[in-house]
Amino acid sequence: MKDFEFYNPTRIIFGQNSETNLLYEIRKYGKRILMVYGGGSIKKSGLYEVVSQQIREANALCFELAGVQPNPRLSLVRRGIEMARKNNVDFILAVGGGSVIDTAKAIAAGIVYDGDIADLLMTGGTVTKALPIGVVLTIPAAGSESSSGTVITDDEKTGLKRSFGGEALIPEFAIMNPLRTYSLPKYQTACGCSDIIAHLLERYFTTVTDVELTDRLIEGCIKTVLNNAPIALKKPMDYASRSEIMWTGTIAHNNLLNTGRVGDWASHNIEHELSGFNDVAHGAGLAIIFPAWMKFTHTRDMDRFVQLAVRVFDIDPTDKPKEQIIHELIETFENFLTSMGLPIRLREINIKEQDLPSLARKAMVGRTQVGQFVPLDEKQILEILTLAL
């Protein structure tokens, strides 16, 4: 186990009645609020009105930045910063999923950042100052509701998707009501589950030894998603599975599960260029990249793959060589992803062989390697992408 520091002060308010607490939280943090959200879904669902009502009851003034898209854009972040500065906003409230929260975080950092927010994004600088952020979560997936990071696509110059973060970006609170996830389309539910599992796997594949506790915690989380995703997909209004998925999504990414270990994150970094490329949903991109990454890297530590296969994917190891067990693991994982309606090959999302070199190149921009479990160069990323074709 490595030395570590763990700090996660987000107040999680979880459950069917969680939204009634919003006004008390708002009172603690803000008088002039920038509310960030996406398209019309929160208006259709009635959540917009619930939140607005709470803001009114808290006697706070509300400014609105709508229109956050999946794979959120730097240009909208800029508009938010401008709007927040002009109106002397003191608190940012994100109402939505990961893209909305990440936009809110980038705005919260950008408002107090001296330079150009694009520089912060492209250099991955550490944020030490930001406005306080609150979250009303509608999509369990990104885990951004209590994480310290934000992922933004530079739609102005480079087209690259990059991240930055820091303790100052950890939200003060997250209101999490599983009922709000009932209306998520199946594909989005599946993408969310794929993203959650990927967050867990990125942490699982470490070269740090003596990490039994966090191994077991990660395994429990993956197992929970594997068991509950099919139920939520079949019965979208099943409270139990929706709540298991929602809470797992937060724990998967609040940094508890990488205490004492070093995660990999190659699959995320490679995938980011897919979603940057043609607006592939992040969870779908991960469903394609992660199995290919496993195929490419598994010889680095076969025992770790076997442990995952046996403990989480219920592969019977009896009398099988490790290669066989790992093959079954990857196949089982791919079958699970397919059963959720997700693509597992690049061709399914219209990415062709001739697109791969530029994807590999973009994943390397500004980096000397990608991933930690097996540090990858451009050539190796291209091999993984080819395995994913």
Added chain:
Amino acid sequence: MKDFEFYNPTRIIFGQNSETNLLYEIRKYGKRILMVYGGGSIKKSGLYEVVSQQIREANALCFELAGVQPNPRLSLVRRGIEMARKNNVDFILAVGGGSVIDTAKAIAAGIVYDGDIADLLMTGGTVTKALPIGVVLTIPAAGSESSSGTVITDDEKTGLKRSFGGEALIPEFAIMNPLRTYSLPKYQTACGCSDIIAHLLERYFTTVTDVELTDRLIEGCIKTVLNNAPIALKKPMDYASRSEIMWTGTIAHNNLLNTGRVGDWASHNIEHELSGFNDVAHGAGLAIIFPAWMKFTHTRDMDRFVQLAVRVFDIDPTDKPKEQIIHELIETFENFLTSMGLPIRLREINIKEQDLPSLARKAMVGRTQVGQFVPLDEKQILEILTLAL
């Protein structure tokens, strides 16, 4: 899953070099520090000097309250409150294990409490104001380093061991260096592991349904202690097992694992009267009470016991009736406790049949029931104590 709120802002600084961070933490919180500790062990180990040096480097003034005993006393808490008030202390630093931390917490609450601290203790009131607390942990067991509660024995009037708590008592930081646990005597190591497992089991035994994620997280934690305790006992200077146990001890009790569920806590409440009775170590008392509690309550939800047996204690359930599986579970658990050198019967700690009625009565003082999984009255507590004879 029940609605819940989760908030745990303790900054965990974990590892071999963690103590060098103490001065930065102290600088954030205090100029006039009350350092609370136990007997001479931190002087013998050199930790006292390390901490004092950090306090000096932080340019803070240090007052000292030494002499905290296991099952910490109200009278010492009073002395601490007096000393802290007289010296205008602004920060309490606990250097030790659960008893030291609990004393520090009670002092931190008492300083700003208007009434008599004994009232707060006996009514179990919620603390909303307290001085900030920091921890340098030396014994993994109580989990008090990031919990909101404190357990104190009233040595002045009632002789009862009672608890109170509140968010204001959650420590600001905990410095956790597994190397500091190398010198723990075997018995204390074993008692710590027993306490950690008990914290996990108290949460595990719930009547709330649809709690898969937290079930699995608790199971992973128990399994980790089961695997690592024997190693730490055999090789006291084994870093890996010491660190697994230390980090598990914190996670077992920081409230993450009871999100969405209701724990039982009967075994703790019954045990508290044992340690109040004749200074039995808390972990040893739990090793006696918990198996007896299991024997008495298992019919309430046999499936839950079977799940624990199969997933954590590796009991093979094939072709066995549930009663048999549960019998094997309890036997395996008792064998584990015995293998650590702990008592599993009251007679081993010189408690006799004639002592039981008063123990049962004391556990009920000020309470209408004990426990949640099966709400117990005095008669039932007596039955459990009799099973533990």
